[in-house]
Amino acid sequence: MSAKDLDTETSILHGQFSLLLENLSIGVFTVDVERRITSFNETVQRLTGLKEDEVIGKKCYEVFFSDLCHGQCMYSEAVKASGKPLAFDIEIQDESGGRRHITKLVSPILSSDGKVTGCIEILQDSSAYSELLDRIRYDEHRLKLILDNLDIGVFTVNRGGHITSFNSMAETITGYQRQEIVGQHHAKLTGCDRPGETCSLAESISSGKTLANLHRRLCTKDGRNLPIRANFMALRNEAGNTIGGLETFQDLSLIQQLNRAISNKYTFADMIGKDGVMQQIFEILPVVADSEANVLVEGPTGTGKDLLAKIIHNASRRKDKPFVKVNCAALPDNLLESEMFGYVKGAFTGADRDKPGRFQEANGGSIFLDEIGDMPLSLQAKLLRVLEDKEFYPLGGRELCRVDVRIIAATNQIVEELVREKRFREDLFYRLNVMRLELPPLKERRGDLPLLISNFLKKYNITKGAAASRIAEDAMEILLNYQYPGNIRELENIIEHACVLCQGEVIERRHLPLYVQTISGHRGGETIFRPDVVEARDQRERELIVEVFKEHRW
The missing domain is CATH 3.40.50.300 (P-loop containing nucleotide triphosphate hydrolases)
Known part of the structure; x- marks a missing residue:
């Protein structure tokens, strides 16, 4: 091939290359071995605010040494890298005077025999990505501040069940620091990998339903099983697809200790x-x-x-x-x-x-x-x-x-x-x-019955707000004659039953459990059943059944 033909072919290739560069959405310019700018596409002009006719033929370091190159010769760095592309994150001033975040790729151009004939530099505007990352970091920071100021434990997991976030109260309750628990499977905390254990978090993720106010146990770092009240929910992205789950929990151990302290005093x-x-x-x-x-x-x-x-x-x-x-x-x-x-x-x-x-x-x-x-x-x-x-x-x-x-x-x-x-x-x-x-047994201390009955009545006046303050004579006779096979516990249950049914001040026989109402007296250690009471009870039950039939037109 003659020199003239070679020049013609080179000119055609250069024209095609220039046309290709102009249609790219990324900034591209090239320099030769003398570091003179040989091409400068429209995108790079927009990014830098420089015109093509202002820079073509000029040395690249004369045009933007302190800006695009940040005082460092990228050409030399690329050559030293043995032909491998180099990437740099830089910030430049655009034509409007604003600052842009740029990702810059620099790669030497090699001839067929492997010699360096120049360098191509690619500029990708990453300002939008940087703003997005900044926004994400800001939102994450704001979310972390909110979560860390909650007085309940919160952690999130991905679809695989591995922990992705862990707030400060969760650290306090479990004893785990977030850096040692994030990435671990939540079974380390919930113990749901043990035989017979159900996993409410996995159930919530798979069903998409929120499970609230469930009493569960949580495994702490020091091996304790804490009682907790927990809520579980699935996390979804904007498209509505499930991407993981969230668990919030409250330590109930202190509450239980206080309850025990109160009940044990x-x-x-x-x-x-x-x-x-x-x-x-x-x-x-x-x-x-x-x-x-x-x-x-x-x-x-x-x-x-x-x-x-x-x-x-x-x-x-x-x-x-x-x-x-x-x-x-x-x-x-x-x-x-x-x-x-x-x-x-x-x-x-x-x-x-x-x-x-x-x-x-x-x-x-x-x-x-x-x-x-x-x-x-x-x-x-x-x-x-x-x-x-x-x-x-x-x-x-x-x-x-x-x-x-x-x-x-x-x-x-x-x-x-x-x-x-x-x-x-x-x-x-x-x-x-x-x-x-x-x-x-209570049947051997019948003299204590009036005292015990009075005590339980006062107890439910105070603790349950019961209205009843005294017991009718016929009801008291039944209570004094009953044998109480369940002893004091049964007596207390009977009084509580009566206090629930009684809306007035006086507990009557009808407020007592039916099986107790049949008692009339005590003779020789035997419980005596009154047939008239049983018949009256049966008659009342028949009347109630008939009323239900009439109401539903049976």
Whole structure:
């Protein structure tokens, strides 16, 4: 090819290249090896405020060394980079005098034999993106300020369940810092990966429904399971597509502690009774409370064993320490041990953290073992060691745990019979039976009934705002003659039932439960049923059924 043909072809290629540059929405200019500007498209003219005829043929560093190049030769940097494009974020002044954020790409132009023949520089106006990023950062900062000033915990997750934000109150409640929990799966907090656990957050995300005021548990960094009240909702983008979820939660542990503190502040004045057996208990109760001896409380269900245990604790030197109750009959054998003595991480499937037991929680205070007669023999040996040595091994643990607790046990069974039947360890019985208190059934202390009835009536006047202040004679006769197989607890329930139904000042027979209304008297330990009362009740029920049929035209 002749030199003339080469010049012609080069001229054609240059024209095509210039036409291509003019139709680009990005700014492009080129320089040769002498760093003279050889092309300068319309977009770069608009971005820089310079005209093509003003810059073509001039050295690039003479045109915008201090602005576009920021005092640094991009050409030299690109050549040093062995032909790799370089990217720079810069700020320039446009033709209107405003400032623009520019992303600048610089790449050398190589000939067919690999020699540098010039350089191409591409300018992309990123002002809109920068403004958007600034706005997003501002909105995020404002949202963070709002969330961090809420008095409830808040965290968000993506569709995969991984935490994306975590406010300050969530840090305070859980003990986790946001930098260590963001990116983790929310199951680390909610424990919903454990067998049998339901995941309300996942349910809300999948269904799109908001779940409100649910009582749940939250796993803290130190291994505690906090009671919380939580709300769950799905998060959607502008298109309405679900992009994740949000959980807000309130720590209920303090509220529960306050409720327990209020309910547990029972004193000697809360035990009511003029009966001789009760008076004997009242006489020795201060001495029992002041000692450190273990206490065994016996009595039928509903006689007030729980109340007596709380009074003993509140009158003791341990009153400012925890009072922890364990119902030995409420849990299956395989769970009772871990509930009482705790477990270590890895003790069984799902034990992903250490969990203290009730004995650790009661350290320094008192532990109330209700229904002790139902405790399995396998656990009785472990309890005996706690009584003797004040130490035990948590489930799966190898390190002894020492505790200082006073044990108050209660049962509605006769422990001596359990010992004879080999269902209760004799040595454990003697350890517990240091101080023994026996509460009689209510039918054996009938002289206390008027006092108890009056006390419960006053209680519901105060706590429930009941209007009733006295009881009609026929209703009182029924109450005094009833046998109360459920003891004091049943009596209290009957009075509460009557207070709910009674809208006036006087509780009448009709306000009592139907099964109690049939009682007329007591003779020789037998409950006497009055046929006329039963017939009247049945007649009233028939009338009500007929009225319903008529109302619905049956």
